[in-house]
Amino acid sequence: MEKWTTLESEYLIRRPWLTARRDKLMMPNGHIHPEYYVLEYPTWVNVIAIDRQGRFIMVEQYRHGLDDIFTELVAGVAEDGEEPLAAARRELEEETGYTGGQWELNTVISANPGSQNNLSYCFIARDVEPNGRRHLDETEDLSVKLLERSEVLGLLTSDTMKQALMTASLWKFFYNEEKNRPTV
């Protein structure tokens, strides 16, 4: 299996929330793809944040693509030069007012390796605590929800939570919990 060759590349649109590129590609067999679209995005982050009582710190918000309201993990975009971990800590504090805790990287995945050029860093933060400094700006519209483990599993099992970058990280988290549970 070989990589394909980019023959030409041009930007269709470069806006803060959408950068789209059209590439002309040649496959190893010589076939030409005259228009292959790539969406360029910065690094994305999300976090499975859990407090000392074992509650998951989630956010409810409107998602316009599916035109519905979802309960999701805290997520966001890394700023220029910002490390993924710093971005995830910042997003958690901004959106929920929770800070601190023990952080680890859970998985690094892509919403679509065919059409997107960025990666999503998915963290786990245990024993986070509220510090009361939540600061949304007027372009954000979300409410914080504390969910029990069984409620989060219910959102996953019922396909109520749909964001694959979040469900992938959560299913991996719960898989590892199950795998490590003591047998009788």
Place this chain on the structure above:
Amino acid sequence: MEKWTTLESEYLIRRPWLTARRDKLMMPNGHIHPEYYVLEYPTWVNVIAIDRQGRFIMVEQYRHGLDDIFTELVAGVAEDGEEPLAAARRELEEETGYTGGQWELNTVISANPGSQNNLSYCFIARDVEPNGRRHLDETEDLSVKLLERSEVLGLLTSDTMKQALMTASLWKFFYNEEKNRPTV
């Protein structure tokens, strides 16, 4: 939590592989998002296909967004009027030549509910069999790989497989296996 209101909507591009829309949205607090981008796609499908020997039927292919070669689940796009299950069966046969088996829906998720309007139907197909009628067209470039369960888990654990719509479905599959394994 309320939905946002679409005030205006216009298409930037409508091509077979990229349809992008710019909406002007009003939040419940009255704030206006002058340019909110939505990518419109048809229904997507993928399948965890397993033969009678317990081997996972996977495909290796180049993914231009990340400019790298990945081992992935069979996946594709539902055609106009095609049911997701029929699309997944067709894609499995076209890409690998495997057919038959017992099929079930594993999860229905979204690559990004904020910016995409479509859903991905993720199936499990057990006891699939090769029928020798693989038929790729010249725009496709992939090789079939049969992987053991431990190899698939290795691709997931190491973040070698990165496509979130696939890793979410696979982690759910392995979670349910772990959950249902008999305790000693």
